[in-house]
Structure formats: C-alpha cells, structure tokens
Amino acid sequence: MNADEIVSGLVLELRRGTLILLVLSQLREPMYGYNLVKKLNDRDIPMDANTLYPLMRRLEGQGLLKSQWETGEGKPRKYYQITPEGQEVLEKTREYWNSFAKNVNAMLEGDI
Amino acid sequence: MKNDLIERYIYAVTRRMDHRIRNDVQQELYSLVDDMLAERCGGLAPSEKDIRVVLTELGTPQELYARYSDDGEKCLIGQPYYGTWKLVTKIVLAAVGIGVTVSALLESFAGTQTWYESVLSWLAMLWSGGMQGIGVVTILFAVFSRKGVQLGEPYNLDNLPPVPKKRQQISRGDCIFAIAFCAVITVLLLAAPQYLIGYWGPDKVIALFDTQVLNRCWYLILIFAVADITRSTVRLLEGQYNRKTLIVTLAANAVAAAAAALWLTMPNLINGEFVIHVQEAMAGEEAFIRNIFMNFDRFLLVVILLALILDTVEAAVKTLKK
Structure with missing residues (x-):
C-alpha cells in the first residue's frame, strides 16, 4: 500500500468521524438533503448523497433531527431540522471537538 | 420526473x-x-x-x-464469535472431508461401483456432508451470537479471572481433535454405515450395524454429535475449566447420554448376519467375550456412558479443585 492510499484511508476516517457533527450544525435551519450536499461540497467537504440521506434518516430515528415534507411550491421536498435533543448533542460534541482539535493542532505544530 | x-x-x-x-x-x-x-x-x-x-x-x-x-x-455471527466460528468450521469441514473420503475409499475397495460412480458419490457426499457441517456449526454460533453467550467472565478490572493453573487449562489440540473425531464418526454413521465393518475376513465382509435400523435413528446420532461438538466448542472458546464449561459439560453430556441410550437400545441395531457369525466363529470362546460381541450395541452404550461420566467427573474435579 503506498502513501496516497494510506492518506486516502485516513482522510476517509477523519471525515466519517466529523460527519454527524457537520450535519447537525448545518440543520439549525430547515434544509433539504441535496441542498446540504451542495453546501458541504461548496465548502470542499465532499459528501455523497447516498451517504447523507440514509444518515439523516438515522439521525431522525434517534430523535436528533425532525423532518417535514413541503409540497407548497415547486417539487415536493423533505426538509430536515435539528431537534432540542439534537441541539444538546451538538453543543456537547462541539465543545469536545473544539478542545480536541486545539490539542491536536498544537501537537501537530509541535507546540506541545 | x-x-x-x-x-x-x-x-x-x-x-x-x-x-x-x-x-x-x-x-x-x-x-x-x-x-x-x-x-x-x-x-x-x-x-x-x-x-x-x-x-x-x-x-x-x-x-x-x-x-x-x-x-x-448486524450480522449472523459477529465478533468475538466469528474467529472461533471460522476455526470450528474449518475443523468440521476437514473432518467431514476425511470421513467422506474414508467411506468413499472403503466403497471403492468393496468394488460395488464403477470408478466414475465412486467419484460422483464421493463429490455428492462431500457436498452434502460439508453443507450439513457448516449448517450445524453456523446455527450453533448464531445462537451464541444472538443470545450474547459470554466468552469468559464480563470484563471488569476488579474481577479479572486468575490465570488458570496448568491443570485447569484446556488444550486447544484436545478440543480440535474431539470436534474432528466426532465429525468423522458422525459422517460415517450417517453417510456410510455399511462400511463400519464388524467382520473383515478373507471370504466375506460383514457390516456391524443394520443400516436400515441405523438410518431410522439418524436424528439421535445428530443430537449426540451436536451435544458433543457444543461441549468441545465451548471448551475451545473458554480455554479453561470454569463454571460455564462445567454447566455446559453437564448439560451436553446428559443430552448425549440420553441420545446414545435411545439410539443404542433400538431393537435389531446390530446386523443379524454379524450376530450369527459371532455365534459360529466364537463358539469356543468364553461366554463373557462372546456376549460382548453379540450385544455389541449394549457394550458400546456402556463404553459411551462410562466415557461421558469420566469426562463429567474430570470437568467437575478440575473446576472445583482449588
């Protein structure tokens, strides 16, 4: 296995670990799935629709997201939004992430 | 759209x-x-x-x-069972392969089939025996996995089990041999009982069992085999004599004893031709020796029951002795 393959595997693992945090953070306002895919891609955080859609459904099953079909104008779309439980999970995970990322960055930069 | x-x-x-x-x-x-x-x-x-x-x-x-x-x-057999499932499946498949090959060789020596019939029958027995073996082991481990049967004590730093003394350790080799031996005998009993020879003389070969009677009690043989393989598998997983291996040993040996008792007391289980041959050939022998061969099913039952009792006692002593 060459270095590129190893890096690609590591990047995948890192991305997988932060996926839920990212999704919850972006759904403070209602948003439909494909809109979120594009938003993340625009920020150079590639996420496939076939990963995001099942994930959002799973988070809904866990009570962290709620959803609603909107059929008013244009095509019907399912909008997802974070619930109070999801908000609580997001805040706690975000706090951990901030401290973790700070320490990791410090170690990577050789400050520790 | x-x-x-x-x-x-x-x-x-x-x-x-x-x-x-x-x-x-x-x-x-x-x-x-x-x-x-x-x-x-x-x-x-x-x-x-x-x-x-x-x-x-x-x-x-x-x-x-x-x-x-x-x-x-989710999966049928998850960790930590998967590794042992793989090992036991390999052992059983190897044992089935040996058992089927031995019975196929015996069949070819008997010369009742052409070579291609022998090869086809060998392949068919290999396939069906292998599938049955995989099936039994998989069902067993699926139950372990589904029921969450603990392998060893639940992890807790305060009650980590002591390193077993040498006499409490169970040899993996013994377990593997027991599983393989049981699988070979089961394959022979179920697939080729006619080649379990009672007498092999220059003039004739006589099967020990009446194959029709034996075929009627296939489920008892299978129950015996499942109980035996379960006991050996749990021992293989645990690696030492402890309360769990003792309980499984008691239960499995009780089931095996019951199955053996029902199986080996079936009327006319021993081939009638073999009994007549023993009567004729051993007329001059002591009655005790002659009786052993004439009532070979009962003799076999006594041997099996003694072996099961000894195994149970050994497990109890090694578990309970400090």
Missing part, C-alpha cells in the same frame, strides 16, 4: 424495506434524483445518459439499501 429506469432503480432500492418507511424513502429518492438531474442538466431535459450517470453516482441499489437499513451492521 418519472422515468422507467429511475422507477426500476428506486423500486430495487426500496422493495425489501419495511412498508412503514418504503413510500417515504421512495419519495425522497425521487426528489433527490430530480435535484441531481437538475444540477447536472441545468434547464435542459435530462437524457437517458444523464439518468444513468446520476443513478450510477448513487451506487448500486444493494449498496443504497444497505445504507438505509438499520441491519447494515
């Missing part, structure tokens, strides 16, 4: 889903495909090629179904 290919794709993804979510996922996927096509084609009508590109991007229906399924990470 309705399109036959899209409909068939979404149907393939959702057809095995629970009916409570199926419609919702279907609508969601239609909406997603629409969005992806709109993104790809702008205001233009999507072509067949565009649809194919978008659906390919979504992955195969099986992959997408697996991602939606809550069972995605």
